Amino acid sequence: MSFTPVAALAGGALIGLSASALLVLNGRVAGISSIVGGLVLPRPRELAWKVAFIAGLLAGGLVLAWRWPAVIAPQPAAIPGVLVAVAGLLVGFGTQLGGGCTSGHGVCGLAQGSRRSLLAVVTFMATGGLAAFFVRHVLPRLA
Amino acid sequence: MKSLALAFAAGVVFALGLGLSGMTNPDKVLAFLDVAGRWDPSLAFVMVGAIAVHAPAALWARRAERPLWAGAFLRSRRTAIDGALVAGAALFGLGWGAAGYCPGPAIVDLAAPSPSRVGFVLAMVAGILIHRLGSRFVGRPGTVATESSTSGARPV
Numbered sequence: 001m002s003f004t005p006v007a008a009l010a011g012g013a014l015i016g017l018s019a020s021a022l023l024v025l026n027g028r029v030a031g032i033s034s035i036v037g038g039l040v041l042p043r044p045r046e047l048a049w050k051v052a053f054i055a056g057l058l059a060g061g062l063v064l065a066w067r068w069p070a071v072i073a074p075q076p077a078a079i080p081g082v083l084v085a086v087a088g089l090l091v092g093f094g095t096q097l098g099g100g101c102t103s104g105h106g107v108c109g110l111a112q113g114s115r116r117s118l119l120a121v122v123t124f125m126a127t128g129g130l131a132a133f134f135v136r137h138v139l140p141r142l143a
Numbered sequence: 144m145k146s147l148a149l150a151f152a153a154g155v156v157f158a159l160g161l162g163l164s165g166m167t168n169p170d171k172v173l174a175f176l177d178v179a180g181r182w183d184p185s186l187a188f189v190m191v192g193a194i195a196v197h198a199p200a201a202l203w204a205r206r207a208e209r210p211l212w213a214g215a216f217l218r219s220r221r222t223a224i225d226g227a228l229v230a231g232a233a234l235f236g237l238g239w240g241a242a243g244y245c246p247g248p249a250i251v252d253l254a255a256p257s258p259s260r261v262g263f264v265l266a267m268v269a270g271i272l273i274h275r276l277g278s279r280f281v282g283r284p285g286t287v288a289t290e291s292s293t294s295g296a297r298p299v
Contacts, residue, residue, distance in 0.1 A: 001174035001183040004165060008185040011164020012192025018157040019193070020200035026146050027210030028217050030157065032246040033235075040271045046217070049150040054250060056154020061254025063155070064162040071162045074257035075170060081262060083241060088249075088263040090238025092270020095246060098231020099221050102245045103157075105232070107193045112201035116224050123229055124236030125176075131240030132176035 019108055022053075031104025032057075033095030079135060098124075146212050158251045164189040167251055169243025176240045238270075 019030035028049060035050045042050075064072045077084075095101045098120055100109060105124075109117020165171040166189060174183035209215050221228075239245050244252075244263055252260050 001165075001168075001171045001181070001185070003183050004185050005188050008164045008188035009192035011160045011162070011166065012189040012194075013196045014156050014160030014163060015189070016160075016193040016196025018153040018160060019197045021149060021156075022153045023197075023204050023210070023216075024200050025149050025210060025212045027204075027213040027215060028150070029219075030153065032250070034219075036246050036250065036267070037271050037275075040268060041275050048147055052147045052150035053154040053157075056151040056156075057158045057247070057250045058154075058254055059151070060155040060158020060162070061167075061251040064158065064167065064251070065255045068162060069255070071165060072167045072252060072255045074252075074255060074260060075168075077257075077259045078170070079242060081259065084259050084263050085266040087238040087242035087244065088266025089270040089273070090234050090241070091245060091249075091263075092238075092267035092272075093274045094231045094234030094236070094238060094270070096231065096271055096274035097227050098233075098235055099219060099228060100232075101235060101247070102190075102239075103247055106190055107197055108201060110190075111194045111197040112205055116222070116228060119224060120228055120232040123232035124239065127233045127236030128176045128240035129178055129236075131237045132173050132243075133179055133240075135241050136173065136177050137179055 015103070015107060016111075019103070019111075023108070029104060029108050031100050031108055033091075033101040034099070034104055037096050079139075083135070094124075149212070157247065160193075161248055161251055164192075167248050169248070172245075172248070173240070173243040176243075 022028050022030045026049065030053075035053055038046055038050045039054065061072065098105075100117065100120060102124075105117040105120040110121060161167050165185060171183060172186060174180065175186035204210070204216060207216075235245075242263060246267065249260070249264050249267060253264060
């Protein structure tokens with residue numbers, strides 16, 4: 001993949017803008033794992049805005065698919081289905097146990113100077129690197 | 144009501160940001176995490192852009208009495224730096240690095256579904272359920288991301 005610093009910064013700025021609006025106006029944190037987690041066995045009081053936000057994510061996705069399909073088009077499955085399922089389980093379970101993900105800890109937590117989030121980010125970046133290395137460089141040689 | 148409309152609009156902008164930055168493409172995420180491959184630092188720039196823009200609002204919210212359109216901030220009651228934080232982050236990272244998906248892009252990419260994408264999200268929901276039910280069984284309130292509405296609470 002080619003390095004795209006300007007698009008990355010600009011896209012990141014949009015993410016930051018979204019999180020800022022949600023926090024300043026609604027007083028809610030744009031932590032996707034907590035928003036999705038809140039839909040599973042939900043607390044009724046917080047359900048409406050979480051559903052609205054998720055609907056917005058999907059609507060935004062539809063805009064991407066319609067106007068810039070290249071950024072969202074599915075690629076041929078690079079890893080076997082079992083590994084995809086295991087990865088999903090780990091992401092679902094781990095984000096709830098750890099209390100956040102790349103948006104909750106990585107953007108919102110770091111932006112407010114949270115040491116908890118810093119520790120979380122360092123940890124998931126490290127294990128993320130390990131898993132990526134394993135899947136891309138070790139697994140193909142074992143098969 | 145305007146708060147719901149704002150939440151929806153925030154979701155749309157968030158998704159557009161993910162798309163513009165390339166984070167909706169798991170290969171681009173993996174190109175960052177896989178430092179041994181042809182390394183692409185773009186993901187770091189996404190974080191920098193997001194944090195730089197969000198920091199003023201986040202720092203304001205730390206001391207503000209209440210948000211502009213709601214009665215109070217919704218803050219996690221989890222403040223401890225504990226084993227659950229580290230273990231959870233470690234497990235999340237493993238899943239993220241294996242498939243190149245974290246929750247946000249996984250949801251957005253459902254707009255262009257594939258068996259792999261749907262499978263990931265279903266598995267993610269299953270993982271969330273397992274944690275929810277496991278927490279109730281174990282009965283450790285400190286490990287459940289309970290929510291409280293305490294305005295002005297200082298984050299850790």
